[in-house]
Amino acid sequence: MGSHRSVAPASGFNRGAGAALCALSAAAAALGAVPAHAAPSGETRAEVDRLYTEAEQATEAFNQAGEKAGKLRREVSGAQDAIARQQERINAMRERLGALAGAQYRAGGLDPSIALLFSDDPDEYLDKAATLDRLTVHQAGQLRELQSAMRELSQDRAEAAGKLGELEKSRRAVATHKRTVERKLARARELLNSLSPSERADYDRVSRSGRDDMPFPGGQASSPRAAAAVAAARSALGRPYVWGASGPTGFDCSGLMQWSYGQAGVSLPRTSQAQAHAGRRVPLSQAQPGDIVTYRSDASHVGMYVGNGQVIHAPYPGAPVRYDPVGMMPVSSVTRP
The missing domain is CATH 1.10.287 (Helix Hairpins)
Structure with missing residues (x-):
């Protein structure tokens, strides 16, 4: 959020x-x-x-x-x-x-x-x-x-x-x-x-504004599983933010990540803090579609990088699952499951 x-x-x-x-x-x-x-x-x-x-x-x-x-x-x-x-x-x-x-x-x-x-x-x-x-x-x-x-x-x-x-x-x-x-x-x-x-x-x-002074990669997903997770996240666009929910009809931020990767056969932990450690860390400049981007110093928000400087995430109550700039808030880490 x-x-x-x-x-x-x-x-x-x-x-x-x-x-x-x-x-x-x-x-x-x-x-x-x-x-x-x-x-x-x-x-x-x-x-x-x-x-x-x-x-x-x-x-x-x-x-x-x-x-x-x-x-x-x-x-x-x-x-x-x-x-x-x-x-x-x-x-x-x-x-x-x-x-x-x-x-x-x-x-x-x-x-x-x-x-x-x-x-x-x-x-x-x-x-x-x-x-x-x-x-x-x-x-x-x-x-x-x-x-x-x-x-x-x-x-x-x-x-x-x-x-x-x-x-x-x-x-x-x-x-x-x-x-x-x-x-x-x-x-x-x-x-x-x-x-x-x-x-x-x-x-x-x-x-919805973010930093536009950084070059962000587009590119292909890092693996077939990541591509499947991106497809799942895109299928959730427009669904409501519901705190404490992990789909399929509503999501909070970490619930969306867990559900999307679950559709790809990958089990992620439930919280954004744990998801930040659920794979290999990569620099933001090398992000690929499917990578998990956590925000703030306490990793209390998370989204999925989908290329061209965009993430899909469940923003906050009242705002549906949507695209936003990856730099919408301070990035804590980028993790490749």
Whole structure:
């Protein structure tokens, strides 16, 4: 999102970081002191830009929290399945040991020397006694195995409980960042509505401007996968920005990148910060179609380079997926997946 501007209904899932949340809360408190109609248009535009930037930072934190919550849910589900299997194994071991103990008790009800005296076939008795000794050794081994299985089960349950606690914290973070984004976007909408039609048109024009003093390459995509991702991104042109969404009907900035490369069979991480590291870094002057361009020092916005100095990106609420100059805001990195 960059110089980011208008607003749409919130949707999706996300999380955030404590420090960022504190900064966002402080900013929101400061904003609340200035009525929208009292701010000059230039200050209003700057304030909207700041709000969109902060909302996008919170959106990426929300995405990160949602991704973590999903991973934890899968881990908890796997742990619960493993616990159930281990419990079944322990139950079966207990049944076998119980049957063996009963047989041993019945076989050992007489003193061995007396049993030998009353045996009709001493040789047969000696064979059975040897088997009984082996069963006793086997029983001891099964007992040790049962004890080990029970210790593992206890550890698995403790780990699952820890993951459940972590999942609950992540869910709370998601909810917190969702509220932060919604608050920022609502304030930005209020400020935008205070602009006159000509000021709003000027705001949108400025938001799409970029540096034109750099030569940018056109060229071919770096690989068939990159070409397929570019085609997917182009197919999404005109679809709405929806924060926390990764397609196919709406996107936030990193959701568009993940979805586009997903159509090419490439799995990208969910957040713009992680996408900045999802491949090989290249200089902006050597960018090729399909390369991922991240923006700002915190890599909180991302677009896809499509050649001739243009990116396709999901800009901000109220603005659909579109082309913009690659230099529309400070470039943080260019990554070739």
